[in-house]
Amino acid sequence: MALWSEEKPSEDFYRVLAPDGSLVGEPPDLDDDELRALYWTLKQTRQYEERALRLQRSGEVSIISRSRGEEATPLGAAAALEPDDWCFPLYRQIPGLFYWGARMDRALAGLMGLEPETIDEHLPVEEGEEPAVNFSPVYVPLGANLPNTVGSALADKLNDRDTVSLTFVGDGSTSEGDFHEALNFAGVFDVPAVFVCQNNQWAISVPAHRQTASETFAQKGDAYGIPNERVDGNDVFAVYEKCKEAVDRARAGEGPTFVECVTYRIVEHNTADEPSVYRDEEQREYWLERDPVDRFEAYLLNEGVVDEADIEGIEAEIEELVDAAVSSARTVPDSAPEEMFSNHLRGESWNERHQRAELRRELDGENPFTDWTGEGFQ
Numbered sequence: 001m002a003l004w005s006e007e008k009p010s011e012d013f014y015r016v017l018a019p020d021g022s023l024v025g026e027p028p029d030l031d032d033d034e035l036r037a038l039y040w041t042l043k044q045t046r047q048y049e050e051r052a053l054r055l056q057r058s059g060e061v062s063i064i065s066r067s068r069g070e071e072a073t074p075l076g077a078a079a080a081l082e083p084d085d086w087c088f089p090l091y092r093q094i095p096g097l098f099y100w101g102a103r104m105d106r107a108l109a110g111l112m113g114l115e116p117e118t119i120d121e122h123l124p125v126e127e128g129e130e131p132a133v134n135f136s137p138v139y140v141p142l143g144a145n146l147p148n149t150v151g152s153a154l155a156d157k158l159n160d161r162d163t164v165s166l167t168f169v170g171d172g173s174t175s176e177g178d179f180h181e182a183l184n185f186a187g188v189f190d191v192p193a194v195f196v197c198q199n200n201q202w203a204i205s206v207p208a209h210r211q212t213a214s215e216t217f218a219q220k221g222d223a224y225g226i227p228n229e230r231v232d233g234n235d236v237f238a239v240y241e242k243c244k245e246a247v248d249r250a251r252a253g254e255g256p257t258f259v260e261c262v263t264y265r266i267v268e269h270n271t272a273d274e275p276s277v278y279r280d281e282e283q284r285e286y287w288l289e290r291d292p293v294d295r296f297e298a299y300l301l302n303e304g305v306v307d308e309a310d311i312e313g314i315e316a317e318i319e320e321l322v323d324a325a326v327s328s329a330r331t332v333p334d335s336a337p338e339e340m341f342s343n344h345l346r347g348e349s350w351n352e353r354h355q356r357a358e359l360r361r362e363l364d365g366e367n368p369f370t371d372w373t374g375e376g377f378q
Helices: 032-057 072-079 094-099 104-111 116-122 145-158 177-189 218-224 236-251 281-288 292-303 308-329 337-341 350-363
Strands: 086-088 165-170 193-199 228-232 257-262
Touching: 032 072, 032 094, 032 104, 032 236, 032 292, 032 308, 072 094, 072 165, 072 193, 072 236, 072 257, 086 145, 094 104, 104 116, 104 308, 145 165, 145 177, 145 193, 177 193, 177 218, 193 236, 218 228, 218 257, 228 236, 236 257, 337 350
Parallel strands: 086 165, 165 193, 193 257, 228 257
Antiparallel strands: none
């Protein structure tokens, strides 16, 4: 492993809020209500993810990927959108969904592995409850949403709509072919898209310096003729401002933008990971001092937008809402185990038959591995 001194990222990026919450640039033109909405979402995300972690530890949720320490990137980017725009998130952009009103109970029910149809039946979205921004289902396959976003943006361009499509890509996913194909297509056809690289510097155990020899990820946009920006991804103001400029540029017909947000994955990749195996505590401590929630809270306190009593009230209210969301999610009945095979393939494969037979035996109380020549194992 490279020395920690070799892994420190360059802070040659756009920044508005210093790590201590003081201003080093001009803040965006947001009123107090808009500032409180950003702060609320940051605090909501922290409490929601802590509860989801407890549910995972108790076995109600199988696996989660938290955004702790990098919440400012998905929040600032999503907040830059306008109603009717499109957002294609991955699995670490929950702050953006919450900002636009996605429901915690439905998100938790999804983490519990319940069927979307069953969730819709028991936790229906009433008229007027839908987020004003169109969000695609959360994607796990790396890079898959990049060409989807380009297709969405091209469709809007061909239909003379002024909506913008925005998506996220991790530092590791820039090594996927989808990344290069999508940016090349976007640049050639000048589509109204915004690509946000959430560079948290680790693709599971692979550090960013093993992904690319480029000085920055932002400069990869140069190869495709796409304007690019590099910002402090733990500064919600910096992310919002540069993504807002990119969204406005796309809406005005001036084409795509690639924004690299330099942040850090404070916690594990997901709850099946153990980061202490591949990175040291000194690196984590360096980034804890740059926490996006603490930074923004310090700014709001300094500006008098909130006080300590407000913070206590916000935290108490969110705790009640999270409690209610957990209770609501638990009302959704379990899905039939066989549904895990639905919508995977067109038709049926031999290994699916094999797995279905194993499942049937286990559900019937038999040892699924006693007969390897039975029905479904051929």
